[in-house]
Amino acid sequence: MQEFGIKSRNGFDAYDFKPTVVKWNLGPAECTEEILSRGEGVLTDRGSVMVDTGKFTGRSPKDKYTVEDPNTKDSVWWGKINQPISQEKFDYLKKVLIESFEGETLYVRDMYAGADPNYRLNVRSYNTLAWQHMFNYNMFIRPSEEELENFEANWTIICNPNFEAENYQELGMNGKNFAIVNMTTRELIIGGTAYAGEMKKGIFSVLNYVLPHDHDVLSMHCSANEGKDGDVAIFFGLSGTGKTTLSADPNRALIGDDEHGWTENTVFNFEGGCYAKSVDLSEEKEPDIWRAIRFGAIEENTRFFDRSRKIDYENTEVTENIRVSYPLHFIDNAKAPSIGAIPKNIFFLTFDAFGVIPPISRLSKGQAMFHFISGYTSKVAGTEMGITEPTPTFSACFGAAFLPLHPAKYAELLGKKMDEQEVNVWMINTGLNGSGSRMKLRETRAMITAALEGKLDNVRFEQHEEFGFEFPTACEGVAPEVLNPRATWTDAIKYQEECNKLVDLFNKNFEKYTAGCSAEILAGAPKKG
Template sequence: MRKASVPTPVSQLLESSSFINLSAPELIECALRNQEGILANNGALAVTTGKYTGRSPEDRFFVKDEWTSETIDWSRNQHINESVFLSLLKKMTQYLNHLHEKYVFRGFAGADARYRLSIQVVNEYAWQNLFCSQLFIKPTKQELMHHQPEFTILSAPGFKANPSFDGTRSEAFIIISLHHRIVLIGGTAYAGEIKKSVFTILNFLLPQKGVMPMHCSANVDQNRRTALFFGLSGTGKTTLSHAHGRQLIGDDEHGWSEDGVFNFEGGCYAKTIRLTRKDEPQIYNSIGFGAILENVAISNETRVPDYIDARTTENTRAAYSLAYVANARIPSIGTHPDTIIFLTADACGVLPPISLLTPEQAIYHFLSGYTSKLSGTERGIIKPEATFSTCFGAPFMPLSALTYAKLLNKRIKQENVNVFLINTGWIGGPYGVGSRINLAYTRAMVTAALNDRFDRSTQFTDPIFGLHLPLSCPDVPGNILLPWQSWHDRAAYECAARQLAKHFQNNFRQFKDAPTEWINAGPLI
């Protein structure tokens, strides 16, 4: 892969009237003065993002040029011409230069200094700059003095593209140029676009260095045993990684090197819809001064956040630094994992609450990435929709899926990792008929998996998917472990299961170049 040369000197395009790495209180003062948001009674800064309250994958592009034409998997990623990028870059820098104030964050992505990326984000909004300082890794004073950005992200939600002039799909755009080492984000204020752009860049760069980049959360127990939780949005990465008695490494993006696991980020981005102190105390208690509440309804008088209110979106969020989490591991680095859990929110109600995967099944399910898109995180999704999102994060994986699968396979084999598939979605029937599995049961299954409490001699092999199901699990009713037992109508289950198995097989056809042992690890029918 060729290295990008002669990157566009953003520093020359941007005039210097910017605030660089302001503290959280300073940024909050700016945001309140600019009327970007209000203070909630828990101390968090509450903002709304307008039209875009989730990611907009259809508006996201990579510049196709001689550096990317052969490396990016264009069957899954959208391309745009360099001329479109260059003209928007010019317009956006002009736009930012005309602002009275702009806010710059300089810091890092990657807790392992050997693999970290120096990044710079230029924000129109103070609150988005606060988001960056919460989510990315802050430099020390010394590091800031010598900081040389390797990538620059320009985020100007107020700059809207004109699709017929500018060559975008809509007024919103996220354009990544790996050659110029610049990301342009315009027209959308959803802060998740910023963090997921940096993730995407790392997912492009790190495999070249032998590091497996992963859309997963991570935590460790008292004996420093690390666990990873892979899953597409809404499947429970953030929720399940904040766990009693375990230290949080990170909730969303990690790398796995020869030496172990490291977080890319310095903070979390938790969903707050229906958040309660009782069910998710670690998340609830992390939301204080310095944190940001995105699209959470706030009472006018008391300024109390109403986490139940989904009128703006189901995808309400809290962004907070790992430093605010009572039991976080900082620097967020862990040993090689000994357990990996794949999370899927199955809206068909077919997949078992927990299954034990062979190493081949693990790669089969990693490549398949079956789950449902849940309401809100992507534009246009209003009810759960079955999807196959390869690597449990297709929108963020620029290279071919097999590149990531080979890396994962190597590490799983090397470290002899136990892999489980947990359905955090529906049981007893599909969405609308069955119900979402109780979080307490999911937590109990996770605990059993992490402590290797399953009796492998009594497990049952599911005849359709070939998955190995435990017949008992501490603190979980036995009758939900075999999925057909919680359906009223066994024939309806059978039919839904066969249909889903067919979907798996059809989807897997794209991986015809995969080793046969992976292809054969799919459904048995």
């Protein structure tokens, strides 16, 4: 692959442009100096830097594209998530994007994506913003000085937030900004947006293609931790289900909080850092994140209390998607390197606002594959404007926005892992029961601990009539009546109505995946009682 036309660390021979300065692999102190001197951000009272991401304060899914070519035409799951763009248009945009670096200071970083050296990507990023250069230092895995001397990139990120595709309509695009992946030339180009999450999630999408497609490795949008005896647990869950809280356990080492791969003998983190939501953050609610905010952390789109440099985490005047990035080693119990053994337990976390999913259930292989593809949770009244009753949300494999392949590919890999390796799959409902009360965090932790420690192995289980999975009749630290959702309802007819309503929603959502799914996956679907 021709890497950005760079033949040496100071040569730009392939394109007709010349940046003013090129700076390579700056550390946190150097990056902070650059950010402050260039006016890209300000220092907070805790030593972190605060920056604004401009027009875009989150990812822009409708402006994400994948190059359609002979290699991807029949493998990518094309549609709204994976919008095709031609090689010709990609080449044009890459050329004009690179030429927009004329006269800019260019920040270049070499980094890894993937803690397992057998499957990692060697990524080189080109940025015009010092804080994005520092973001990549935080979020990707940092090579040693010795590794940097002989670093050879096999993937490239090229990003200029100030470049916009004015002729986007001619190009058949939705707007002036874009994030485009080329799986064949191994490049990610980004223009018109300063939201750094586009780089992080762009490479995640790449790994979600490369690992399952080329290596039969399951890529996952999940957190993972490890017990003192080396047992690994994986937590899947959409926003509001408690994934961060429940995977943060002082008695277990954190492997990672967001992106992982599962090989024949390892679970490994894709990243070298954390990118945490910080809205309403407090030391009491999230002590690990709170303590990680110090020199070297980057806080995005936050605001200060008046006449101070103290951040007001309740202030969402810019966006509710305020975030902080920091290296993984800022977490006290983070594992280094961030690799563990194969998992013994997998937890699907859901907030069931209908009150019919048990607080803990054990899933069969078919049920696990079906519910993995479904990726269910629900929003409740008051969480968003216009939400007046429980609203189901489904996101395939708990990360639909980042799946280049059909969701069934990931589900089949999960099923294969379950066949080859002894692993339990559990559904955890952190939402409501029949009384309308939310599951108590203390009881949820007790159930997860019981599952992790094997205390449920010899307990009697009952089968959920509609969903088919089994739930325990006893668990240490949890009242027996809590375990059976039907027992928490005073109105049996209403329970059945709500249960059947949720079954219908599951099956309607799954219609778009049916054609690509095996009979075993389809057999895991719930049925009306």
